[in-house]
Amino acid sequence: MPDPHDPSFADRASAQFRRRLLTLAVVALAGLALLTARLVYLQAWQ
């Protein structure tokens, strides 16, 4: 089991957190893009 007090463990945890955050940022961006596409369809296309 990794030692949480080991500095390299802290670095890895931080890198993992940043990857997770980036994933959620992409999810949010994709969500806003989906809403934009839906509104363009309803208001400018239909």
Place this chain on the structure above:
Amino acid sequence: MNDTGWWARLRPVVAVDVPLLLCIVLLLATGLVTVYSAAADFPGRFAAQLRNIGIALAIMWVAANVPPPRLMRHAAAIYGIGVLMLLAVLVAGVSKKGATRWLYVGFDFQPSEIMKIAMPLMLAWFFHHFGAARRWQNFAVAAVLLAFPVGLIMKQPDLGTALLVLAAGFYVIVLAGLPWRALAALAVAGIAAMPLSWPLLHDYQRHRVMTLLNPDADPLGKGFQIKQAGIAIGSGGVSGKGWLEGTQGHLGFLPERSTDFIFSVYAEEFGLAGNIVLLVLYFLLIVRGLQITGRAATPFSRLLAGAITMILFTYAFINIGMVSGIFPVVGVPLPFISYGGTALMTLGLGCGMLMAIERESRALARGRLGGLP
């Protein structure tokens, strides 16, 4: 902004994050303009919304002045009080329109609103103290801490709030490092459980799903609201009909037009151009929240900031998705825009916490963490 001159002297007193505050103020102004139009036939609502905004900004300022370590010390107690109040609703709650969601404490108070903030607070506290090793047992305990209050809220029933509380906790668990294979298994299990959960839904919830799948089935009955919202959005076109000129809203075709369905009034009057501006404002708000999360000083602050930011996105995504016919109708307001005090105050509290976290990371970066007030 440089910490020199007058701003350096003012900053400790003001204690707010200017980019975040700017996004919030622009959204609140947009909301106020829309409430003025949407609630034209409810004359007291505009003044009440002004008062709500004042209270929400005051709550935000107070929260921005609470150092995250102090918040962390009280996280478990806040969660415990929230759960006890949800249990009290079950036993002695006030019922309105078939739902039992309130406690009478001199006025009707909705405890589930507390859980929108108490849940990420509790799980961030939990993973800060016990999550470093990322053991399966920790994720199992977190799942129980999440599922119990969500179950109580669904029982009221209040699907919208239950979804938001579930999402808030879920974001903390994902950010805390739940393995991808577990996430994939959860997604598969969730999809597989959909047919099984159908009989557990209330009648009105089943009607909402059926209305989404076929809005034309009952256009004058159960599908009226979503059908009229669609007409309002579409009739706004690219440039909109103009402020106070929306016919769907002003002729009374849109139920709940100043609360959960306010987006249809906004979209009719300001059109696609206005909608793009609104989505850009939400985008900037989320980007600032993610910046604050990325710079946060402790695991508690990181997890809390990430969950609050993603909840802001979830509010906007579900509300606009619901009004524009992507999702079934659930009771989720449009953040900073919809009329209503409780949601505004919860949002103010969450954004104040984001500001406190940003302040903590700035202080740490300068090597004077102990100097926080």
